Amino acid sequence: MSTPVLHVQHLVKRFGEFVAVNDISFDIRPGEILGLLGPNGAGKTTTIQMLLGLVTPTSGSIQMFGLNLETHREAILQQVNFSSTYVSMPQALTVEENLWVIARLYGLPQIQERVNDIVKRFEMEEFRHKITRKLSSGQSTRLGLAKAFLTEPKILFLDEPTASLDPDIAQKIRSFLKEERRSSGLSVLYTSHNMHEMEEMTDRIIFLQRGKIVAEGTAQEIVARFGQADLEEVFVKLAREK
Numbered sequence: 654m655s656t657p658v659l660h661v662q663h664l665v666k667r668f669g670e671f672v673a674v675n676d677i678s679f680d681i682r683p684g685e686i687l688g689l690l691g692p693n694g695a696g697k698t699t700t701i702q703m704l705l706g707l708v709t710p711t712s713g714s715i716q717m718f719g720l721n722l723e724t725h726r727e728a729i730l731q732q733v734n735f736s737s738t739y740v741s742m743p744q745a746l747t748v749e750e751n752l753w754v755i756a757r758l759y760g761l762p763q764i765q766e767r768v769n770d771i772v773k774r775f776e777m778e779e780f781r782h783k784i785t786r787k788l789s790s791g792q793s794t795r796l797g798l799a800k801a802f803l804t805e806p807k808i809l810f811l812d813e814p815t816a817s818l819d820p821d822i823a824q825k826i827r828s829f830l831k832e833e834r835r836s837s838g839l840s841v842l843y844t845s846h847n848m849h850e851m852e853e854m855t856d857r858i859i860f861l862q863r864g865k866i867v868a869e870g871t872a873q874e875i876v877a878r879f880g881q882a883d884l885e886e887v888f889v890k891l892a893r894e895k
């Protein structure tokens with residue numbers, strides 16, 4: 654088995670007395686898409702924010718590419734990117750300007766070519782010169798995904814990447830993601846509340862419940878273990894357990 658690109662051990666995050674993430678450990682292997690599943694408030698976004706160095710863990714360790722995030726933050730984050738709805742881009746810049754800013758921050762070569770390529774791939778030609786503040790929510794999600802893929806990361810954290818996309822674009826994004834994983838060995842941590850998408854996209858799933866991992870395995874394994882018809886039924890069963 655290959656060395657994991659991400660290795661999380663005993664990760665904990667408390668906000669005062671409240672424990673949002675409660676001692677979770679997991680790995681992501683090269684080229685693997687790991688699904689992070691769980692009800693609202695389970696701790697998914699908090700986990701991703703810790704992996705991005707945006708939230709400081711209360712305890713536990715995070716390693717990527719064999720390096721510790723605490724001590725090798727810059728080297729690690731250079732090879733990582735994310736998309737989410739909770740971090741918005743500068744609103745007064747156009748779509749294209751925002752992509753340029755990211756490209757510069759990451760020190761990418763041949764920026765215009767890359768920007769053109771990504772604008773085309775995500776079908777953003779129509780709004781590439783629009784001010785970010787004026788984008789529809791689906792357009793803004795596409796910009797977030799475009800900036801995530803622009804830097805050709807080795808690990809991608811996608812927090813509900815298809816939540817506001819129309820079915821056509823959502824499907825295109827999913828096939829693009831699969832293609833990237835195949836061609837470049839991209840590893841992904843993926844959250845979604847769409848269970849069919851989880852079944853389609855992930856190699857393995859961890860199910861978080863009140864900050865703890867309560868189930869782990871492929872979607873099929875989890876469905877079989879809980880004796881349900883599909884992942885959606887497992888989700889409802891687990892979410893309603895006290």
Ligand SMILES: Nc1ncnc2c1ncn2[C@@H]1O[C@H](COP(=O)(O)OP(=O)(O)OP(=O)(O)O)[C@@H](O)[C@H]1O
Nearest residue numbers: 668671672673691692693694695696697698699700
């Ligand atoms: N800065 C904060 N201060 C206090 N509590 C917080 C903070 N950030 C998150 N929490 C709490 O931690 C818990 C986990 O939140 P988180 O956003 O990680 O959930 P989630 O699994 O991403 O949920 P959702 O499916 O709704 O996106 C929630 O109860 C939330 O209120």
Ligand SMILES: [Mg+2]
Nearest residue numbers: 697698699812
């Ligand atoms: Mg969340």
